[in-house]
Amino acid sequence: GAVVSQHPSWVICKSGTSVKIECRSLDFQATTMFWYRQFPKQSLMLMATSNEGSKATYEQGVEKDKFLINHASLTLSTLTVTSAHPEDSSFYICSARGLMNTGELFFGEGSRLTVL
Amino acid sequence: GIQVEQSPPDLILQEGANSTLRCNFSDSVNNLQWFHQNPWGQLINLFYIPSGTKQNGRLSATTVATERYSLLYISSSQTTDSGVYFCAVNTGGFKTIFGAGTRLFVKA
Numbered sequence: 001g002a003v004v005s006q007h008p009s010w011v012i013c014k015s016g017t018s019v020k021i022e023c024r025s026l027d028f029q030a031t032t033m034f035w036y037r038q039f040p041k042q043s044l045m046l047m048a049t050s051n052e053g054s055k056a057t058y059e060q061g062v063e064k065d066k067f068l069i070n071h072a073s074l075t076l077s078t079l080t081v082t083s084a085h086p087e088d089s090s091f092y093i094c095s096a097r098g099l100m101n102t103g104e105l106f107f108g109e110g111s112r113l114t115v116l
Numbered sequence: 117g118i119q120v121e122q123s124p125p126d127l128i129l130q131e132g133a134n135s136t137l138r139c140n141f142s143d144s145v146n147n148l149q150w151f152h153q154n155p156w157g158q159l160i161n162l163f164y165i166p167s168g169t170k171q172n173g174r175l176s177a178t179t180v181a182t183e184r185y186s187l188l189y190i191s192s193s194q195t196t197d198s199g200v201y202f203c204a205v206n207t208g209g210f211k212t213i214f215g216a217g218t219r220l221f222v223k224a
Contacts, residue, residue, distance in 0.1 A: 095212075
């Protein structure tokens with residue numbers, strides 16, 4: 001398989017601050033990574049597709065100025081939640097396709113954000 | 117867009133029981149995956165199964181692409197099988213769409 005690692009696992013911040021979440025592909029290069037958001041007892045919703053060396057593609061209804069995505073290298077994508085508010089509290093999880101590029105997705109551990 | 121429906125939404129089993137989870141999808145898919153989300157939120161890859169049948173220990177899965185459904189079988193369930201099981205499909209583009217999940221609780 002392929003290993004995707006996310007950091008931090010947990011983060012608590014004050015309202016109005018910004019939080020950065022990192023997603024790394026550890027044993028393969030990922031030109032494309034995906035960011036999902038999950039509210040309690042709900043399914044995963046795709047937020048954006050992160051493309052190495054170019055702008056991210058955001059899903060309808062996702063504020064690109066609120067959720068900044070940078071994919072500066074083939075192994076790292078970052079999601080920055082800017083000026084976080086309590087309604088941004090959620091579980092954020094990234095994924096990437098593995099080496100064989102069959103479409104199989106592998107997920108990071110997820111990052112649980114709590115905004116006070 | 118494609119619709120993915122999972123059933124049942126909730127399932128309670130006695131340890132040792134068998135179960136079948138279903139995933140229906142509304143359009144042709146290029147690939148289909150089954151995941152187990154554990155209580156800590158980690159998504160564990162169970163099967164990558166766009167068609168056919170696969171088995172891994174007590175788990176097996178079958179996808180009948182022409183009839184647009186997939187089944188996940190859990191035999192001799194254990195308490196560690198508890199969690200949420202997701203079916204996710206891809207129609208050929210970048211997007212992978214998730215079903216709502218089946219929440220499983222296995223009682224000791």
